[in-house]
Each structure stands twice: as C-alpha cells, then as structure tokens.
Amino acid sequence: MGEGDQAIHQRTLxxxxxxxxxxxxxxxxxxxxxxxRIAKHQATLNAFITVTADQALDxxxxxxxxxxxxxxxxxxxxxxxxxxxxxxxxxxxxxxxxILDNFVSPYDAAVVxxxxxxxxxxxxxxxxxxxxxxxxxxxxxxxxxxxxWDTKLSPGGSSGGSAAAVAARIVPAATxxxxxxxxxxxxxxxxTTGIKPTYGRVSRFGMVAFAxxxxxxxxxxxxxxxxxxxxxxxAGHDVRDSTSVDHPVPDYVxxxxxxxKGLRIGIVxxxxxxxxxxxxxxxxxxxxxxxxxxxxxxxDVDLPNIGLSVPTYYVVxxxxxxxxxxxxxxxxxxxxxxxxxxxxxxxxxxxGEGFGAEVKRRVMTGTYVLSAGYYDAYYxxxxxxxxxxxxDFRNAxxxxxxxxxxxxxxxxxxxxxxxxxxITMYLNDIYTIGANLAGLPGxxxxxxxxxxxxxxxxxxxxxxxxxxxxxxxxxxQQLTDWHQRAPGGFL
Amino acid sequence: xxxxxxxAAGIILPPDLxxxxxxxxxxxxPVSLTKEQVQHIATLAxxxxxxxxxxxxxxxxxxxxxxxxxxxxxxxxxxLPMAHPLxxxxxxxxxxxxxxxxxxxxQQNAPSTEGGYYLVPKVIE
Numbered sequence: 001m002g003e004g005d006q007a008i009h010q011r012t013l014x015x016x017x018x019x020x021x022x023x024x025x026x027x028x029x030x031x032x033x034x035x036x037r038i039a040k041h042q043a044t045l046n047a048f049i050t051v052t053a054d055q056a057l058d059x060x061x062x063x064x065x066x067x068x069x070x071x072x073x074x075x076x077x078x079x080x081x082x083x084x085x086x087x088x089x090x091x092x093x094x095x096x097x098x099i100l101d102n103f104v105s106p107y108d109a110a111v112v113x114x115x116x117x118x119x120x121x122x123x124x125x126x127x128x129x130x131x132x133x134x135x136x137x138x139x140x141x142x143x144x145x146x147x148x149w150d151t152k153l154s155p156g157g158s159s160g161g162s163a164a165a166v167a168a169r170i171v172p173a174a175t176x177x178x179x180x181x182x183x184x185x186x187x188x189x190x191x192t193t194g195i196k197p198t199y200g201r202v203s204r205f206g207m208v209a210f211a212x213x214x215x216x217x218x219x220x221x222x223x224x225x226x227x228x229x230x231x232x233x234x235a236g237h238d239v240r241d242s243t244s245v246d247h248p249v250p251d252y253v254x255x256x257x258x259x260x261k262g263l264r265i266g267i268v269x270x271x272x273x274x275x276x277x278x279x280x281x282x283x284x285x286x287x288x289x290x291x292x293x294x295x296x297x298x299x300d301v302d303l304p305n306i307g308l309s310v311p312t313y314y315v316v317x318x319x320x321x322x323x324x325x326x327x328x329x330x331x332x333x334x335x336x337x338x339x340x341x342x343x344x345x346x347x348x349x350x351x352g353e354g355f356g357a358e359v360k361r362r363v364m365t366g367t368y369v370l371s372a373g374y375y376d377a378y379y380x381x382x383x384x385x386x387x388x389x390x391x392d393f394r395n396a397x398x399x400x401x402x403x404x405x406x407x408x409x410x411x412x413x414x415x416x417x418x419x420x421x422x423i424t425m426y427l428n429d430i431y432t433i434g435a436n437l438a439g440l441p442g443x444x445x446x447x448x449x450x451x452x453x454x455x456x457x458x459x460x461x462x463x464x465x466x467x468x469x470x471x472x473x474x475x476x477q478q479l480t481d482w483h484q485r486a487p488g489g490f491l
Numbered sequence: 492x493x494x495x496x497x498x499a500a501g502i503i504l505p506p507d508l509x510x511x512x513x514x515x516x517x518x519x520x521p522v523s524l525t526k527e528q529v530q531h532i533a534t535l536a537x538x539x540x541x542x543x544x545x546x547x548x549x550x551x552x553x554x555x556x557x558x559x560x561x562x563x564x565x566x567x568x569x570x571l572p573m574a575h576p577l578x579x580x581x582x583x584x585x586x587x588x589x590x591x592x593x594x595x596x597x598q599q600n601a602p603s604t605e606g607g608y609y610l611v612p613k614v615i616e
Contacts, residue, residue, distance in 0.1 A: 106597050199576040213575060242582055243575070311559040322536060329537070331609050333600035342612050344537070352539030360538055361548065364529070365555050367536040378559065383572035385565050390573060422551050423558050439576020463577065 008033050010486070013078050013172045013226040020067065020077050027067070027077030031060040031121055034079050037170045038124060041490070045146045045168060047161040049084045050092045051124040059121040066119065075233060076119030081174045083162050084125040085132055086112050086217075087206040095208045096130040096140040096158075099328045099335045099354025109206025110238050111175055111217050118233045126161030126174055130356045131325065132182055132210045134158050135428040136418065139358040144415050147190060148487040149453055153412040156186035156428070162220045163190040168490040173221045173230060177207060179214045180313050181407075181432025184444035187220050188407035188456020191446040191485055193473065194220045195227045198463045199439030200245035202231075203238030211320035212243070214313075214436040223483055224445065224473035228252035231466060247464055255467040256474040261295030263472060265459075266400030268303050271431055277410045283448025283455040284406045290479050291404075291472070301396040301403060305388040309433045310426055312389065315369050315382035316437070321359075322366025328354060361422065390438040397462040402472060406431055407444040407456030435460045443469045446482040454485070524553045 008030060011019065019025055035053050042048055056079075063077035087093050087105035089112075094100045108116070116122065129139040137145040137160025147155040148168035155164040159176030163186035166174050176183040178196035187194025195218045202217040209215060217234065221227045232253060237246040267288065272281055292298050330336035330350025337349035355363065369378035396403060408428060418425045435442040440460050447457035457476070461469045477483050529549045533540050540548060594607055603610040 103600055106593065106600070200579070239584070243577075243579065245577065245579070305565070308562060308565055311562050314555060315559050315562065326537075330602065331611055333602075336602035340612050343614050345539075346612055347537040348534075348539040351537055352541070355538070357544065357547070360540070360544075361551055361555065363536050363538060364532045364548070364552055365559075368532050368552075368556065369559075371532070371535065377563070380572050381562050381565075381567060382559070383574060384567035384570040385562055387570050387573035388565070388567065390576070421554070423554055426558075437576075 009037050009169045010491070011172065012223050013221065013229055014223070016078055016172060027060040027063040027121065028057065030077065031056050031079060031123065034123055034171055041168055041170055044151055045148060045164050046143050047127055047145050047165040047168070047170065048081070048124045049094055049096070049127050049142050049161070052091055052122055055091070056121050056123045063119055063121060073117060073119035075115065075229070078120050079123050079171055080115060080120045080230075081124050081126050081162065081165055081171050082112060082122060083128050083159050083174065083176050085128060085177050085208050086175060087208070088112055088122070088125065091125065093125070093208070094142070095132070096128040096142060097354065097356070097359070098141040099351070100208075101141065101335065103333055107206060110203035110240065111234050112206065114233055115175075115230070123171060126159070126165055128161055129158035130359050131208065131321070132158040132177055132179055133321070133358050133362050135181070135185060135425050136413070136415070137161065137186075138415060138419055139356055141356060146415070147412045148490045149190065149412060152414055153453070154189070154415050156189035156408070156412065158182040159186050159194075159220060163187055163192055163194070166190070166192045166220050166222060167487060169486055173219055173226055175217060176220050177215055177217050178436065179210050179317060180436050181429035183218045183220060184432050184442055184456070184458055185408050185428060187444040188458070189412040189454065191454030191482070191487070192220050192222060193224055193227055193443070193445050193483060194218065195231060195443040195466065195469065196435065196441060197231060197235060197466050198245075198441045200243050201247075201441070201464065201466065202234050203236075203241040203244045205238055205240040209324040211317040212324060213320060214317060216436075224443070224470050224477055225253065225256060227443070228256055228470045228474070231470070235466075250467045252467055252470050255471050258468075258471040258475075259295065260291055260472055260475045263291075263296040263402065264400040265291060265296050265298050266301035266396055266403040267298055268301055268306065268403060268405055270303065270306055271405035275409050275427070275430065276406055277450065279450035280406055280408075280410060280455045283450060284457055287447035287457045287476065287480070288404060291476060294475065294479060299400050301400055303389070303392040303396060303434070305385065305392050306434050308385050309389055309437055310430055312382045312385045312437060313429070313433045314365065314426060315378050316386060318362040318366035319370050319379050320366070322363045322370065325355075325359070325363055330354075358422070386437050389434060393434070393438045393440060401468060402459045402461045402465070404457060404459045407458035408432075411450050411453035411455060431458060439463060441466045441469055443473050445473045445476060446485065447480070448482060449485065454482075523557055524549055
C-alpha cells in the first residue's frame with residue numbers, strides 16, 4: 001500500500017513529512033485531523049490530560065508559512081504530544097498528580113524547546129502514572145489509560161498515555177521518560193517503538209524529577225525511522241542540566257542503513273527463565289532468528305547480578321524520589337491544604353492530600369532507606385550492587401554490540417489486575433531496569449502478537465550506542481511488519 | 492532479620508531510632524513494619540496518613556522492605572558504591588548571574604504571597 005492510500009492519521013512522521021513537502025495537505029489540515037482524532041478517542045482511552053488545540057493551530061499556520069517561504073526546521077509542521085512530565089510554558093503540567101493539578105509551568109523543558117524550534121507542533125499533554133511511578137498508568141490522578149488493543153487492558157506505564165495515543169494512530173509520535181522502563185514497557189504492551197537514550201544524552205532540564213540518576217527522556221513512535229528523526233533533534237548538550245553530556249550527536253537517520261551483518265547480539269539466558277510468558281518467549285526468539293538470518297551473530301552472555309536489579313532499583317529510585325519530591329510542600333506552587341494549623345500541618349496535609357498511594361509508598365520507602373541507621377544497610381548497599389550490575393554490562397559489551405531479549409514478561413494485563421501487590425507490579429520492569437541502573441540506551445520494537453496482543457523485543461547497547469540500536473531496529477522493521485500492525489478499533 | 496542486618500552492616504543505632512529497628516518477625520505475619528514505625532516514617536517524610544489508608548500502607552511498605560532485603564545477601568566487599576551512571580563529576584561554572592528576575596511571573600503559581608514573599612502559617616510567636 002502506497003503512502004498516498006493511507007489515511008492521514010495512519011502515516012508515520014516520515015510519511016507525513018513527505019506529504020507536507022509534496023503539498024498533499026497543509027500542517028493546518030493535518031493538525032485539525034489529528035485534533036479531531038484526539039477528541040474522538042478521549043472518552044475511550046483517556047490518553048490525554050490537556051489538549052492544546054488553539055496553540056497547535058497557531059503553530060501549524062506558522063509552519064505552513066515557513067514552508068511556503070522555503071524555511072522551516074527539520075520537523076516543520078509535524079505533530080507531536082508530550083508526556084505531562086515535561087514542563088510546557090503557559091500550559092498545565094501536572095505529572096499525573098493532584099499536587100500539580102493547578103501548575104502552569106513558567107518555562108519549557110529543553111526537550112519541548114528543541115522540538116518546537118525544529119518546527120514540531122505540540123497537540124497536547126499525555127496521561128501518565130503519577131510522577132512516573134507506576135507500570136500500568138493506574139496511579140494517575142486523572143484515571144487510568146486504556147490499551148487500544150483491548151480497552152479492558154492497561155497500556156503499561158508510566159508513559160501510558162503517550163504509548164496509547166501512538167498505538168491508536170491518534171498521533172504519530174510522543175515523548176516519554178524512562179526511569180525503570182517507562183518508555184520501553186508501554187511501547188512493548190502497545191505495539192509501538194520506544195527508545196530510552198543513554199543517561200545524559202538528552203537534557204533533563206524541565207522534566208519533573210523522579211529519580212535523577214535514572215531518569216531519561218525519549219520517544220514513542222511507530223517506527224525506528226521516526227524515533228531517529230526525533231532523537232536527532234532532542235539529543236545534545238545542555239548547560240542547564242549538569243548531568244547532560246557533551247558528546248557529538250550522530251545523524252541517526254543517516255545511520256539507519258547500516259546492515260546487521262556481523263552484528264554481535266548478546267542473549268542473556270536468565271531473561272528466558274520461567275518468569276517469561278511462553279508465547280512472548282516464542283515471539284522474541286523468532287525475532288532473534290530473523291536477525292540471525294540477516295547476518296547477525298547470536299552470542300550467549302552472562303549478567304550474573306541482573307537478578308538483583310529490581311530490588312536495587314526499589315532502593316535507589318525511592319531514595320532519590322523522596323528527596324526530589326520534598327519540593328512539593330504547598331508553599332511555592334501546587335496543591336495547598338486549606339486552613340493549615342501550623343507549618344508542619346501545611347506540609348503534611350498538602351502532601352498527604354496531593355500525593356496518591358503509590359507515590360506515598362515510594363516517598364516513605366525512600367525516607368526509610370535513607371534514615372539514620374538504615375542508610376548503609378540499604379542505600380549504600382544498593383549503590384554497590386548497582387556497581388556490580390553495571391560492571392556485568394561492561395564485561396558483556398566487550399564481546400557483543402547489543403544485548404537483546406524480551407522487553408516485558410507478559411503482554412498487556414488487565415486494569416486492576418496488579419494493583420493489590422506492589423511487588424507483582426514492580427516485576428513488570430524486570431528486563432528494563434538494568435539499562436537504567438547502568439545508564440545504557442535501550443529500545444523496544446514490536447516483534448509479534450500473542451493472543452492478539454503485542455510483544456516487544458528489547459535491545460540494549462553500550463553508552464551512546466543509540467545509532468546502532470536504531471539501525472538494528474530499523475533493519476528488523478525492514479524484515480518484518482509487526483510495527484505496522486494497528487489495533488482493530490483504531491484503524 | 493533486622494538485628495542480623497545491622498550487625499552485618501556494623502551499625503549502632505542511636506537510642507531515639509531504636510524503635511524503628513524492632514521489626515516483627517513471625518511466619519504467620521509477614522508484615523515486618525509496625526504501624527508506629529510507619530507513622531514515624533510518615534512524619535519524617537511530612538506525609539499525613541489518613542486512618543483509613545494506614546493499614547494498607549503498613550502492609551505494602553512491609554512487603555517492599557522485605558523484597559529489597561534480598562540485597563543483603565549480595566557480596567559487595569571492596570565494591571565502590573555507584574552514584575552516577577557515567578561516573579562523571581559535576582561540572583562547575585563561573586558564579587555569575589544567568590537568570591533574569593521573573594519573581595512575579597513565577598509567583599503566579601503560588602497559593603499565597605504578599606509583597607513578593609510566600610506566606611505560610613506563623614512559625615515564631
């Protein structure tokens with residue numbers, strides 16, 4: 001099927017760029033069509049917290065003018081939505097929390113700024129787990145997001161709104177953030193492509209902080225090519241983020257053509273243990289076979305400490321979050337309790353009313369592991385185990401170019417299925433957390449359907465290997481069409 | 492569990508924190524934190540817990556703490572703690588003003604201000 005036969009909302013960013021360049025439609029027409037689609041599916045999916053229609057139409061008109069005069073950035077007139085964790089000047093930025101349900105950001109996040117400067121048009125802000133703490137989008141103050149493949153199911157999280165919107169062909173691309181798997185896991189559960197870059201690759205300036213040594217911004221798209229287009233714009237040094245790395249940004253799109261011939265792909269045996277659903281395992285193995293048939297070499301690698309990544313994460317991330325979330329105190333911005341008796345009451349009640357149950361649990365876990373007498377036994381211990389896990393990856397990457405396996409242990413699960421037990425929910429991220437602890441880039445691409453639900457293949461590379469990951473994902477998407485499968489009700 | 496944990500880590504608890512260390516241990520009751528301990532943590536974290544959420548918090552927080560306890564078994568002698576994924580050090584910059592004054596604009600988000608100040612309940616009588 002040629003691009004000309006495709007409805008506008010079914011096109012990828014690359015396809016839309018061609019359509020705009022060829023004058024098939026204007027940015028305004030495109031924006032209007034997608035705004036209509038957002039409205040049409042909001043009641044079913046709840047993927048959005050805010051829709052910025054007027055602003056988007058203004059931007060679209062400017063993009064059309066720029067194109068007419070031969071100007072315009074690399075993403076001129078292309079639509080995008082942002083996870084509601086990115087600060088957007090003059091627009092509500094809630095982070096999925098009641099405590100920020102009235103917060104209008106006074107500035108733009110670096111990611112928002114860079115994409116806008118390249119000409120991208122923001123259509124709205126997507127729903128998410130509160131403060132990105134969750135793997136199912138159920139902790140959002142604004143209610144759960146439904147998975148377009150089956151609306152009784154969760155799209156995963158925390159970037160659940162972004163993933164659902166892209167999967168449902170509402171928008172071609174969305175930003176996300178990934179602290180323990182929050183881009184890759186929802187991408188896997190919704191049949192989309194999601195990349196978490198190397199820690200420090202993309203500026204965290206203007207991202208509401210959850211766990212600062214783990215948080216990283218990325219994108220959810222419908223193809224590796226689209227992810228490459230966006231990442232090239234988003235990546236790069238920013239003095240406003242002290243952990244942003246001054247490292248050259250390659251032309252990711254130009255690098256997509258690199259063949260997988262001779263690529264050494266590491267397979268971690270533990271990732272195929274009994275914790276993995278058998279149908280998911282079969283899909284992932286098929287994907288690895290396709291890559292092998294295309295000339296890649298599959299090599300067994302050992303990550304001896306990877307089994308400790310989830311408990312390590314659940315010390316480090318809550319510790320950092322308990323510190324980061326201390327800024328929400330009812331004084332300078334956000335929710336404030338009514339008629340506080342004294343300052344302590346103001347703090348405790350504003351936070352008690354403003355935070356949801358999962359955020360409270362994590363703040364308290366973090367407070368506990370950092371408290372006097374427990375710091376060495378938990379926090380310092382976890383930092384040491386984190387070092388061991390990182391060392392395992394360093395050793396593995398001496399022998400292989402990427403490590404590949406499943407993104408998530410199962411396909412999408414029912415809304416409400418895992419909310420009673422935090423540990424069961426946490427184990428969703430068993431395959432993704434390692435990359436965050438070690439600061440490595442990771443990508444998830446659709447690699448099959450199990451009982452009609454998408455399965456994700458995850459590839460993790462050494463620091464700053466985004467180019468290789470995107471090329472491998474792109475090559476895989478030339479061999480298969482899983483990334484083009486759309487959920488039935490959203491064609 | 493808790494006692495051995497602290498012996499292993501060579502930690503001596505100050506008397507005022509001793510009450511945090513008496514985690515219950517019984518096979519029938521997997522809950523390892525008490526309601527009082529959880530309340531103390533909530534106070535440290537400046538979080539008011541409603542009575543109706545208290546039992547749930549005690550139960551789930553206990554499960555989380557028990558879950559992360561498995562780290563204790565990992566041999567980490569001579570391992571340096573990892574504080575940064577890329578082992579970078581913090582960059583320094585010249586101590587120069589780089590922001591413009593946007594106080595009034597920024598304070599539009601504040602629940603209560605007066606004359607450029609943030610208002611809170613009286614702290615000193």
